[in-house]
Amino acid sequence: MILGLGTDLCAQHRVESLLKRFGDRFLARVFSKKEIMDALGAHNHRRKITMLTSAFAAKEATSKALGTGIRRLGTGEGFSLPVFWTDIESGRLASGKPFLRLFGNARKIARARAEKADKAIACVEISLSDEGGMTHALVALYACARSSLHEDSIYI
Numbered sequence: 032m033i034l035g036l037g038t039d040l041c042a043q044h045r046v047e048s049l050l051k052r053f054g055d056r057f058l059a060r061v062f063s064k065k066e067i068m069d070a071l072g073a074h075n076h077r078r079k080i081t082m083l084t085s086a087f088a089a090k091e092a093t094s095k096a097l098g099t100g101i102r103r104l105g106t107g108e109g110f111s112l113p114v115f116w117t118d119i120e121s122g123r124l125a126s127g128k129p130f131l132r133l134f135g136n137a138r139k140i141a142r143a144r145a146e147k148a149d150k151a152i153a154c155v156e157i158s159l160s161d162e163g164g165m166t167h168a169l170v171a172l173y174a175c176a177r178s179s180l181h182e183d184s185i186y187i
Contacts, residue, residue, distance in 0.1 A: 034144045034153065035172040037095030041088040043164045047080045062086055063120040081166065085129070085159050088168035089121040093131055093155070096172040097140050112136040121157065131155045131170070145174035152176070 049057050058067050066086045073079040094101045099114045118137035123129050133141055133155065145153035153174050160167045 032148050032174045033171060034141075034148060034174050035096035035098055037092040037097070037168075037170045037172075039088040039091035039095065039168045041084050041091065041166050041168075043080050043084045043161075043166060046084040046087055050080070050083065061090070061116040063117055065122065066120060069122065081161055084166040085161065085168070086121045088166045089129070089131060089157055089159065089170065090116055090119040092157070092168040092170040093119045093133070093137065093172075096155070096170040097137060097144075099140065112140060114140065129157045129159045131157050141172060144172070148174045 062070075062083065066083075070079045070082040070086070073082055091101065094114050097114060099112075101116060102113050114137045115135065118133060118135040120132040120134065121129060122132070141153040141155065153172065156171045156173070158169045
């Protein structure tokens, strides 16, 4: 059962500009330590910006799938909690498949929405695309019975 969908389109030059303007303050406010380490380990500057933009777009899309936006209150019973940038972390499996981890209020909201739908567990899937200096993220938040999970599902 789909609980929410979110999408975001982000220009890589926007993230690059924020990084130049605010530096470490921007990184610490928006990204997890793991996301920062992964991006800083990139083999060149362009790849670093692409990785940060992907994480940025993933966070925006996830907050939309949760129904909150970033730092705004969600709607509905049990969902009126603010979601912060660092409540959402993106990464890649060894296969290259992107994934998300939810923490704090983002995790609480996802779990509450799954419980309200009378399902055992909340799951989240993400798709990322980069083309022509733009990054697109699509996030699906869904609920299912634990027995119906597939091996590479990320559950919350």
